[in-house]
Amino acid sequence: MKPARFDYFAPGTVDEALALLAEHGDQAKPLAGGQSLIPAMNFRLARPQVLVDLNQVAALSYIRANGSGLAIGAMTRQRAVERSDLVARAAPLLAEAMPSIAHPQIRNRGTVGGSLAHADPSAELPAVALALETRFRAKSATGERWIPAGEFFKGMLETALEPGELLVEIAIPPLPARSGTAFLEMARRHGDYALVGVAAVVTLEANGRCQAARVALLSVGDGPVLASEAATVLAGQAPSAELARAAGERAASRDVDPPSDIHASAAYRRRLVAVLTRRALERAFERAEKGSGEQGAVPSG
Amino acid sequence: MVTVNGARYERTVEPRLLLSDFLRNELGLTGTHVGCEHGVCGACTVLLDGEAVRSCLMFAVQADGHAVTTVEGLTDGGGGPLHPLQAAFHEAHGLQCGFCTPGILMTLVPFLRDHPHPDEREIREALSGNLCRCTGYQNIVAAVRLASDGIPTPDR
Numbered sequence: 200m201k202p203a204r205f206d207y208f209a210p211g212t213v214d215e216a217l218a219l220l221a222e223h224g225d226q227a228k229p230l231a232g233g234q235s236l237i238p239a240m241n242f243r244l245a246r247p248q249v250l251v252d253l254n255q256v257a258a259l260s261y262i263r264a265n266g267s268g269l270a271i272g273a274m275t276r277q278r279a280v281e282r283s284d285l286v287a288r289a290a291p292l293l294a295e296a297m298p299s300i301a302h303p304q305i306r307n308r309g310t311v312g313g314s315l316a317h318a319d320p321s322a323e324l325p326a327v328a329l330a331l332e333t334r335f336r337a338k339s340a341t342g343e344r345w346i347p348a349g350e351f352f353k354g355m356l357e358t359a360l361e362p363g364e365l366l367v368e369i370a371i372p373p374l375p376a377r378s379g380t381a382f383l384e385m386a387r388r389h390g391d392y393a394l395v396g397v398a399a400v401v402t403l404e405a406n407g408r409c410q411a412a413r414v415a416l417l418s419v420g421d422g423p424v425l426a427s428e429a430a431t432v433l434a435g436q437a438p439s440a441e442l443a444r445a446a447g448e449r450a451a452s453r454d455v456d457p458p459s460d461i462h463a464s465a466a467y468r469r470r471l472v473a474v475l476t477r478r479a480l481e482r483a484f485e486r487a488e489k490g491s492g493e494q495g496a497v498p499s500g
Numbered sequence: 501m502v503t504v505n506g507a508r509y510e511r512t513v514e515p516r517l518l519l520s521d522f523l524r525n526e527l528g529l530t531g532t533h534v535g536c537e538h539g540v541c542g543a544c545t546v547l548l549d550g551e552a553v554r555s556c557l558m559f560a561v562q563a564d565g566h567a568v569t570t571v572e573g574l575t576d577g578g579g580g581p582l583h584p585l586q587a588a589f590h591e592a593h594g595l596q597c598g599f600c601t602p603g604i605l606m607t608l609v610p611f612l613r614d615h616p617h618p619d620e621r622e623i624r625e626a627l628s629g630n631l632c633r634c635t636g637y638q639n640i641v642a643a644v645r646l647a648s649d650g651i652p653t654p655d656r
């Protein structure tokens with residue numbers, strides 16, 4: 200057998216799961232979709248002594264309107280988010296990013312909460328969550344807290360979650376009027392982890408100038424990176440191809456310090472940051488201008 | 501208790517037994533192949549409640565109460581006539597060594613259910629999670645087109 204021995208629990212409620220996690224401390228790991236944890240266990244890179252399987256906790260699987268924003272339960276399958284009309288309407292950026300996560304067979308099991316808690320720097324959902332100012336609801340046997348996206352991701356495969364704490368829900372706030380979003384990434388093959396990806400959100404003022412921009416990049420550091428320098432280039436300016444280009448160049452030169460690895464050199468990644476940021480911003484501006492919140496109707500691709 | 505290809509099985513297994521190994525070693529359903537065991541190659545793809553999943557990335561105990569379909573389920577336990585998609589693979593020469601084929605078939609069955617008339621780009625995207633070392637994918641795509649639109653393989 201490939202994984203090392205472990206004790207297995209399949210609680211039916213959040214409270215039971217939290218009690219089990221509290222009882223077993225850092226020996227225990229929650230099991231969500233298993234699409235990152237089980238490969239690590241098959242290689243014995245991970246050897247949790249206790250697995251608390253969340254797949255029977257039906258109460259953690261939902262996509263709900265939350266005012267004009269969205270609330271998504273941690274155990275919601277990535278595939279359910281991809282197929283949701285509600286997500287397409289209320290968070291088109293999230294909808295646009297979903298097909299880039301792995302393959303359908305993986306998304307049928309993989310969960311939203313699992314991907315966020317795993318916090319792979321090459322994963323799509325952390326960058327999208329950061330761009331959308333998502334809030335994370337964490338629960339433990341002793342209480343509950345909300346963590347803003349900017350504080351949730353702590354580094355390579357590291358989050359603000361403490362041992363014994365479960366991510367139970369994410370809340371995505373609605374975007375202001377005259378907002379547009381776009382997700383783009385470059386991967387060697389469809390479904391591979393991205394060499395670089397970008398999630399862009401822009402909001403225009405009534406006079407058409409850029410009021411605010413949030414650009415989050417993936418695969419360029421230890422976690423999702425908010426391109427704050429690029430955002431300062433955009434603030435108060437009228438959208439144009441030239442502006443998008445300048446913001447992309449600024450992101451590449453000032454916001455990131457990408458790694459070199461067998462997949463891509465740092466220089467190539469930097470180039471991708473400039474080009475993909477420019478393209479994503481152009482698309483987001485166009486959608487914001489067409490706008491009045493009808494972004495769900497804009498085809499992705 | 502798990503339903504596999506319509507038959508119900510009850511077994512007591514160690515929690516760490518992967519679904520892929522359960523199907524192969526406990527039930528003798530060796531049509532489900534095992535390649536990489538970390539989710540990349542797709543050889544182990546089966547249906548769980550009608551949707552394609554990696555059987556190497558699930559524990560057998562997690563299938564308790566669910567319905568699993570393996571490649572044997574396409575032909576009524578292995579003895580029946582070929583499923584139309586299998587017939588198309590046969591006709592279009594969509595396999596060589598056949599190692600990847602069960603996983604590819606189990607990926608394509610729900611894909612064709614959801615996209616009855618896919619174009620070539622959609623077919624290639626659907627196949628992106630399954631590695632084939634032999635065919636270069638060309639004849640697999642041809643087989644899918646034959647199965648979905650009755651388009652025969654072009655002469656070569």
Ligand SMILES: Cc1cc2nc3c(=O)[nH]c(=O)nc-3n(C[C@H](O)[C@H](O)[C@H](O)COP(=O)(O)OP(=O)(O)OC[C@H]3O[C@@H](n4cnc5c(N)ncnc54)[C@H](O)[C@@H]3O)c2cc1C
Pocket residue numbers: 228229230231232233234235236237238273274299300301302305308309310311312313314316317319321322323324360364365366367390391392393538539540
């Ligand atoms: C071949 C392959 C390709 C992939 N490609 C991509 C890709 O391109 N992009 C991408 O983003 N991902 C990719 N993935 C990963 C996939 O998206 C996983 O589903 C995801 O990373 C983890 O989600 P999961 O639900 O499977 O979590 P699991 O694997 O079950 O868990 C992951 C980690 O998070 C912890 N955890 C899970 N849920 C919670 C919770 N609610 N609270 C606290 N901790 C929790 C677990 O203890 C574990 O440490 C790929 C996976 C495979 C096998």
Ligand code: FES
Pocket residue numbers: 533534535536537538539540541542543544545554555556557
């Ligand atoms: S053996 Fe399961 S994906 Fe390769």
Ligand code: FES
Pocket residue numbers: 594595596597598599600601631632633634635
């Ligand atoms: S036919 Fe040999 S691997 Fe695909």
